[in-house]
Amino acid sequence: MEKIMKSLRFLLPSFLLAACGATSQPTPILPSGYGSPISECFPARDAVVWEDSNGDGKQDERERPLAGIPVAMYHAGTRDNANLSSGVTDAQGAITLHGIGDLGEKCDELDIAVDVPSDYLPTTPTTVSLIGQPYDYIARFGLISQFPTPKAKAGGSFADPGTLAPPGEFFQACSLIETENLSPYLGTSLDFPLTSSGAIGENGVMTYDCMTAPSETAVTFYYALAVESDSARAAAFFDELIAPHPDASIPDSLGDDARFWQDENGVMLYAVVLQGNVVLNLNLAFWLDASPESHTRVIEFARLILTRLFERGG
DSSP states (O other): OHHHHHHHHHHHHHHHHHHHTOOSSOOOOOOTTOOSOOOOBOOEEEEEEEEOTTOSSSOOTTSOBOOSOEEEEEETTOTTSOOSEEEEOOTTSEEEEEOOBOOTTTTOOEEEEEOOOTTEEESSOSEEEOTTOOTTOEEEEEEEESSOOOOOOSOOOOOOGGGSSOTTSOOOGGGGSOGGGOHHHHSSOOSSOOEEEEEEOTTSOEEEEEEOOTTOSSEEEEEEEEEOSSHHHHHHHHHHHHTTOTTOBOOTTSSSEEEEEEOTTSOEEEEEEEETTEEEEEEEEESSOOSHHHHHHHHHHHHHHHHHHHHHHO
């Protein structure tokens, strides 16, 4: 009996150590059916939302931050599921999102998304992936207002819609030009009559349109004249039209403000001009003669249209 007790005194400490788990690393708790440890991390990632007033997708010093915009952080690729963290931007347009979860070895398997309000449009992707981004990376979201604040621009010209056509008649935008005298501007003559039309746009402004027939083969054009009630409203509409084209050139001495750009082939040419309470939107295509000289023709054609308009209704 004494020998048995001595043996138990020798073995008991070993049993107790085994029962207490005396190891250098804690044993990970594994969920049922899995054979690897849970890897959790606690990310804190930043985001910024700003009003991209010129729509170029780049935050400029003069562009203001947007407060109160909802932003959320998700596990990568799972935006339709519950978010890890959400909130709204502060007065500086900033927010820090905190989360917890199995987010990969680098704790970067995350997406940050902005919830765009109904009165804004995004100018950058609305979801940003953080995979591969450094921990101090800031997700940035640009939004442009669908109802920009009108900005008054210089210019004393004012077109009176009531004087553009005789009483009781609808103003025909094509009546501002004579097709037989357009060769210096178009480089060729037209084979078919022009078509005038008009409509009230979504913002309540009346537009007067003129276009060539689809059968024209050498050159085609379309222009719309928006006659606003005042110059500030016209300026706001002008800004809306040029916002998607931040790299457009600015022609000299054309209206109060103007922009010009072309498609990648140099065939379709575009000019938007603000003068007083009028905005001219001109599209012109030289199908047979697309050359640098065409640029000058577009500018001079726009000048002709506006000159004729204000001679009649100014």
